[in-house]
Amino acid sequence: MGRGRRTLVAAALTTTVVTGTAGWAAGTEQIPVTGPPPGTASWRADHTLGTALPDPATARPAQVAAFFASMSATELRKLVRRHPGVVGNLDGAPITARYEANALALAAARDEERARAKDPELTSQDHELARSLITRYTELLVPGRQILAFDPRGRGQIAEVFGDLAGAKHVSVVVPGSDIDLGSFDRADKGYGTPVGMARSLRQTAGPGTAVVAWVGYTTPVGIGPDVATGRLAEAGAPRLARFVSGLTAAGTPKPSVFCHSYGSVVCGRAASRMPASDLIVLASPGMRADTVADLHTRARVWAAKDDNDWISKVPNVELFGLGHGPDPTAPEFGARRVPAKNATGHSGYFAPGTDSLRAFADIATGSAERHGAATGTGIREGVLS
Structure with a gap:
C-alpha cells in the first residue's frame, strides 16, 4: 500500500474512532486566551516612574x-x-x-x-x-x-513552582495536555496525572537543587472533539510557552528541561524552535506536528516516552487536512532518544513513584543521564537509569 493511501486509511480510521465512540459532540470547542495579561491598559498608562513601562x-x-x-x-x-x-x-x-x-x-x-x-x-x-x-x-x-502566574480569564491559567526556583541548579517545566485548567491542575483525585502531581513527583525524585514548574499557561482542549485532533489550541499556546521559558532564563534560571504530556507535546512541538530549553521530553504524545527531530529546529535534546499499554498507542499517527499530529515521537525514524516506560501504567502513570520513566525523567532533569552514559544514539538503554 502506498504512503498516500496509508495516510488516507489512517485518517479515515481516526475519524471512525472519534465519531464511533464519544463523537465530536463530547468535546467543547475552546476559545484560547491570548494577548497580554489583565491590567495592561493601566500599566501602559502609568508614567509615575518618569518613563514608559515595558509593554507586556x-x-x-x-x-x-x-x-x-x-x-x-x-x-x-x-x-x-x-x-x-x-x-x-x-x-x-x-x-x-x-x-x-x-x-x-x-x-x-x-x-x-x-x-x-x-x-x-x-x-x-x-x-x-x-x-x-x-x-x-x-x-x-x-x-x-509559590504562584508564578495567575490569569483568571477563560477557564483560568496558572503556574506553580516546587522548590527554590531562584536558586535552583536545575529547572524543569511540566506542560499538560487536555482538560487541565485553574480548577483541575492540582486535583488530588487525579494523582500523577495533573501538572502539580507530575511536578511534585519529579521534584521529590530529582532532589535538592531542582525546581519544577507546573505550567498551565494555555487553553487546553476539553473532552473529545476537534480541538484534540487539530493544532489550533497548540498554535495559540506555543508562543505563550516559548515566552514563559524565555522569561525564566531572562530572570536568571538555567535553561529548563521541558516535559510535555499528551496534547502538551503538540504545544511543545510548535514552541520548540523558540524556547531556550536544554531538553525536550514528550510523553504519551499523539505527535508533535513534525516528521523528525530535525523538523523541530531546536538545540534541545529531544526525548520520548510511551507505555505500550497507553491508549494513545491506538491513535493513528497521521496529519491530514489539519487533523492529527503526525508521526509517533517514540518511533526510531523520528530520531528522539527513547525513555524507558515499561512500568508506567496507562496514559497518566509516567510520573508515578517507582516507575522507570520517573527515574529516567529525574536523571534528565538533573543532567545526569548523559553523565551516566545512558544515552546511546537515539535511545536510552532500558534499565540503565535507576
Missing part, C-alpha cells in the same frame, strides 16, 4: 529583566502593588516579585467573588460559581504556595 505585548523577556534590574527595591514594590496582575504574569520579571504580585492578584480576585456571591442582582448560578472561585482562590493563597 511587545517587550522581550530580556528587555523586561533589564528594566527591573535598573529599578530600586522601593520602585519595584510600588509596581507590584499598583499592577499585580501584570507583574505576576510578566515574563522576565523577578521571580519573588511575581510570587508577591500573584498573591495580591489572587486576594483581589477573591474579594471580587465575595462581593459577587452576595450581589442580589446576580442569579443563583452566578452565586454558586462565585462561591466555588472563593474556595479555589483561598486554596491557592495558602502560605507556602
